[in-house]
Amino acid sequence: MTYDTIKVERRGAVTLVTFDRPKALNALSSAVLADLTEAFAACDADDSQRCLVLTGSEKAFAAGADIKEMAPQSFGDMYGSNFFAGWEAVTRTRKPWIAAVAGYALGGGCEVAMMADILIAADTAVFGQPEIKLGVIPGMGGSQRLTHAIGKAKAMEMILTGRNMKAAEAEASGLVAKVVPADSLIDEAMKMAETIAAMPPLAAMAAKEAVNGTYEMTLAQGINFERRVFHGLFGTEDQKEGMAAFSEKRAGDFKGR
Ligand code: CAA
Numbered sequence: 566m567t568y569d570t571i572k573v574e575r576r577g578a579v580t581l582v583t584f585d586r587p588k589a590l591n592a593l594s595s596a597v598l599a600d601l602t603e604a605f606a607a608c609d610a611d612d613s614q615r616c617l618v619l620t621g622s623e624k625a626f627a628a629g630a631d632i633k634e635m636a637p638q639s640f641g642d643m644y645g646s647n648f649f650a651g652w653e654a655v656t657r658t659r660k661p662w663i664a665a666v667a668g669y670a671l672g673g674g675c676e677v678a679m680m681a682d683i684l685i686a687a688d689t690a691v692f693g694q695p696e697i698k699l700g701v702i703p704g705m706g707g708s709q710r711l712t713h714a715i716g717k718a719k720a721m722e723m724i725l726t727g728r729n730m731k732a733a734e735a736e737a738s739g740l741v742a743k744v745v746p747a748d749s750l751i752d753e754a755m756k757m758a759e760t761i762a763a764m765p766p767l768a769a770m771a772a773k774e775a776v777n778g779t780y781e782m783t784l785a786q787g788i789n790f791e792r793r794v795f796h797g798l799f800g801t802e803d804q805k806e807g808m809a810a811f812s813e814k815r816a817g818d819f820k821g822r
Pocket of ligand 1: 671695
């Protein structure tokens with residue numbers, strides 16, 4: 566399957582998706598959203614694929630939603646089409662996925678990166694929510710996810726002033742899991758994705774569901790949910806294989822059943 570705005574490559578059990586609108590710094594148009602949701606859904610539906618990496622170019626992961634596409638829209642256009650609601654599909658991806666960010670991750674670019682299960686940054690990465698300078702506010706979850714990730718103090722400051730945050734500060738603030746040299750970003754992201762891909766896939770999906778549950782549930786609900794999911798994994802063949810492999814001092818061979 567080929568796409569107009571992204572490149573998709575299967576590397577073993579990992580799907581590598583690369584934004585491919587270099588002239589617009591990977592601005593997230595409606596066409597990008599359509600391509601991305603199809604590629605993510607294809608990965609989810611493919612038993613041979615166990616993890617996904619989303620990346621951009623050296624200069625820009627994505628410089629935001631497509632300002633030129635949005636500029637002429639009226640309230641009626643935006644409200645009527647429920648503009649940006651389609652991005653929810655990306656957040657419903659069941660397999661674990663990693664955003665590997667180099668260069669600009671601004672506005673919608675920062676928001677997509679924050680939808681990922683794990684965010685890895687190159688030392689060149691720049692995060693920001695500059696929408697206020699355009700007379701709007703974040704519209705793809707930034708006001709919520711940035712605040713969850715780095716706390717109200719810094720999120721409010723960034724969103725009200727439009728100030729950007731470089732990679733080192735993003736790591737210190739808890740926005741990203743890891744900062745790596747720009748020239749090893751893809752290798753590092755692929756290495757992490759391959760590690761995840763070697764894990765029992767049902768446990769991996771369940772783990773991300775449990776962690777993401779912290780956004781939606783109280784502590785008591787979340788702990789109860791975690792325990793039930795933990796119990797449920799005892800119904801899988803991979804749990805038997807994983808625990809047998811431990812006793813037999815060998816690597817587990819996980820089938821996703
Ligand atoms: N939408 C549409 N086109 C964009 C774009 C965007 N978000 N960001 C960059 N581009 C285009 C530019 O218009 C330019 O195109 P032309 O060559 O046709 O003029 C091309 O990409 C290269 O950009 P620059 O010449 O501006 O490159 P630069 O190196 O001088 O600056 C930048 C880089 C600082 C990232 C600058 O491009 C910029 O500020 N971009 C906009 C960032 C922004 O405001 N993002 C938020 C968008 S709104 C949003 O995302 C809403 C939401 O909540 C989802």
